[in-house]
Amino acid sequence: MNLLNSRYGRRLIAILSLGVLALSGCGRNDRSDGYGNFEATEIVVSSEASGKLIRYDVDEGLRLEKGQAVAVADTTQLALDRQQLRAQLRALVEQKPSVVAEANVYRQQRRNIQRDLDRYTRLVKEGAVPSRQLEAVQDQARVIDQQISAVDSKIPSIDSQAKAVRAQIDRLDDQITKAVVRNPARGVVLANYAEPGEVVSYGKPLYRIADTGTMFLRVWISETQLSQLNIGQKVEVLFDEERAASKRLTGAVTWISSKAEFTPRIIQTREDRVNMVYAVKVLVENPDGVLKIGMPGEIRFIAKDGK
Numbered sequence: 237m238n239l240l241n242s243r244y245g246r247r248l249i250a251i252l253s254l255g256v257l258a259l260s261g262c263g264r265n266d267r268s269d270g271y272g273n274f275e276a277t278e279i280v281v282s283s284e285a286s287g288k289l290i291r292y293d294v295d296e297g298l299r300l301e302k303g304q305a306v307a308v309a310d311t312t313q314l315a316l317d318r319q320q321l322r323a324q325l326r327a328l329v330e331q332k333p334s335v336v337a338e339a340n341v342y343r344q345q346r347r348n349i350q351r352d353l354d355r356y357t358r359l360v361k362e363g364a365v366p367s368r369q370l371e372a373v374q375d376q377a378r379v380i381d382q383q384i385s386a387v388d389s390k391i392p393s394i395d396s397q398a399k400a401v402r403a404q405i406d407r408l409d410d411q412i413t414k415a416v417v418r419n420p421a422r423g424v425v426l427a428n429y430a431e432p433g434e435v436v437s438y439g440k441p442l443y444r445i446a447d448t449g450t451m452f453l454r455v456w457i458s459e460t461q462l463s464q465l466n467i468g469q470k471v472e473v474l475f476d477e478e479r480a481a482s483k484r485l486t487g488a489v490t491w492i493s494s495k496a497e498f499t500p501r502i503i504q505t506r507e508d509r510v511n512m513v514y515a516v517k518v519l520v521e522n523p524d525g526v527l528k529i530g531m532p533g534e535i536r537f538i539a540k541d542g543k
Contacts, residue, residue, distance in 0.1 A: 268474060268534035269464075270516060272455035274527050276446035279421055283436045284414035285309045292432040294443045300419040307417035307430075307442060314415070318408040321401050328398045332391065339387040342380055349377045423447040426529075446529065451522045453487060453533045456499065456513040464537050465489055465516065472536040473520050475527065483526070487518040487535070 287309035294306050356370040427444040430436060453473055457465070465471075469489045477483040496512040518535055520527065527533075 269461060269471075269537050270455035270457045270535040272453055272533060272535075274451050274453050274475075274520070274529060274531045274533050276423075276448050276451050276529055277421075278426065278444055278446045279423075280441050280444050281417065281420060283307075283309065283417065283430075283438060283440045283442055285311070285411055286437045287311065287313075287415065288435050289430060289432055292430060292434075292442075294425055294428055294430070296425050296428050298425045300423065300425065300445060302419060302422045304419045305416050306419050309415040309417075309436065311412045311415045314408050314412050318405055318412070321405050321408070325398060325401045325405065328394050328401065332394050335387060335390045335394065339384060339391075342384045342387060346377065346380045346384060349373065349380060353377055417442065419445065421445065421447050422449065448525060448527070448529070449522055451520045451527045451529075452490070453518040453520055453535065455516050455518065455533070455535050456497075457516055458513055459496065461537075462492070462514060465492060467492065470538055471518055472538055473518060474534040474536065475531060477526075485520055487520040489516060490519045491517040 289307055290310050291308040292306070294300075300306060352373045353370075356365060356373050359365040360367050360370045423445045425443050425445050428442075429444075430440070430442045436442070467489055471487055471489060473485045473487040475483050475485075493515040496514055499513050516535075
């Protein structure tokens, strides 16, 4: 009896066919929609002052908080320059009252001369005194007017000099403040470029840090998949733990490239033969630090019904 032609054989073939279809369906559903690697926003922290590092608390792998003081450059010369400028400022400020007092003296003399001018002018009109005496008093008045103008011009000059000195002091204050290097963002030190006691110049890179508490998964998708993604859309993020793609998190699409590019060598998309793909960045929270920079990851689109 032919087993395949029997009722039992036909039933067995039907069961096997359903099994194959079910397995093939599961394989399609388990296929990820995009592949890529995790990355983080990296910041290179540079020195904003020149001098010897008298304190430097940075090492690779160290976790730093935002605003944490991690390095201090020697500011001895800056402090001495500031002290000298402050002394100059005090001297200028002390000059101003004496200049004002000198101007007041000349103004009083001018008021006195004005009374003499009025009197001699009247006497000359009456013919009681010769005109040369009036001219002599007028000459004295002109001299005093010039002295008043000269003294009055000193006050704006003092104010201008004091303003310039204050600006220099403010500049030194800023340089002294920037001699303390404060970490700009919470994260982990990826690379260290300096050592304690080293003399650094302005702009020298000190270390590189990345906020690993928030990671980005950069994946590539085909053109046919673009219509399924939008900015802010939630996607399922998978990465390797004990088994391949065994750990799952939820991420959000933050950026979709507007230009196609050639498929990176290490990336595979749904269509293996696709030549041009689009880069997508997915934001993933990483509070436990399980995600590492460069780690491979995958995404799967979440259907509207959440499945």
